[in-house]
Amino acid sequence: MTARRIFPLMLLGAASAIFLYPFVWLVFASLRPRDLTFSGQLPIPFRPQSYADVWDAAPMLTWLLNSVVVGVAAALAVTVSSAFVAFGFAYFRFPGRGVMFASVLGTMMLPAAVTLVPTYLIWNSVGLTGTQVPLWAGNLFGSAFYIFLLRQFMLGLPRYVFEAARVDGASYLGLFWKIAVPLSRPALIIAFIFELKASWFDLMKPLIYLQDAELFTLPRGLKAVVDQFYQGGDPKWEIVLAASVVTTLPLIVVFFFGQRYFLQGIATTGRR
Known part of the structure; x- marks a missing residue:
């Protein structure tokens, strides 16, 4: 060598x-x-007793299931909605497309703190604070970052495939589901994993919207465990650290199985 x-x-x-x-x-x-x-x-x-003590100190299994439900819902919602918007920007040619796309990207410049209070007031007005819905439902409107990511990938898809399908009578929705989605699978999986990770480790939203311990996600639950130990005057750090390992391991497994799609999504242009 x-x-x-x-x-x-x-x-x-x-x-x-x-x-x-x-x-x-x-x-x-x-x-x-x-x-x-x-x-x-x-x-x-x-x-290793700390890992057994974790399950006695807190309802970790409940919090783990909550994190799975919220994480998958958030990732699925943002992936599908962002893919719809990205396909529109990548396939259709219309006046003002560049300005509209620049406006979408411009929303990335807004700090999260700016929209924190208005977003809370919206969810509170419809009576959904105190539930898990605000943790994922906002993703139904897409994300500027994932729209940009998926659009760039879809721009590399061979346009003649779409035109041939149109000649055969395929609808625009059919072009999206039967051609764009299968060919964009690596980019869609990347978006799904990225958002799953972001939702899995998010503490801010659960801290704001959740009060019932039965609805806590893992980060919110860990915060409650730390607060409980401090109030009792006995910070059991070995249990907190063991719980942190338990929280991290599922995402390591997900990244392990999804790592090949990272390279595939970057290296390919969607041509098959």
Whole structure:
């Protein structure tokens, strides 16, 4: 192996170690006894009991199921709605298309704090605060980032395929579902995984809209656990860290199975 190939591999290995270190530290800290949680040494003596204590300290299974339901609903809603809009911008040619697309991208410049209060007032006016609906239903209106991502991918789809389908009598909806969606599968999966991750680790929305512990998602539940331990004067960090590992593992599995679509979505233009 030449030096030209060794250096990039060493650089990649060093970068990977830097990114993996926080998670490795988290796992080790969750396996240490309480008095050695932040010692920085190897988990000796080894104490996996924290992972059993997690399920006794809080309704983790309920929160896990809530996170799955909210995450999948949010990811599915934003993927489908953004794909509809992206297809319109990619396929149709109409006056003002560039201005409209620039306006959509312009919404990305708005800080989340600007729309926080108006959004809450809207959900409160329809009586949906205190439910899980505000955590995902806003995604039914699409996302500027995913619209941009999917539009750029769909622009690379061969237009003659759509024109041939139109000649055969396909409707515009048929063009979308039977041609654009199958050919854009890598980009759609990327959008789904990105939004699933964003919803899975989101604390702000559950903190604002949820009060019932039975409806908590994992991040909101972890916040409640930390608050409970602090109020009791006994911060059981080993349990909090173990719960954090449990929260993170499902997304690692999702990224593991979806990683090939990241490269496929970037490297291809949709041609088959």
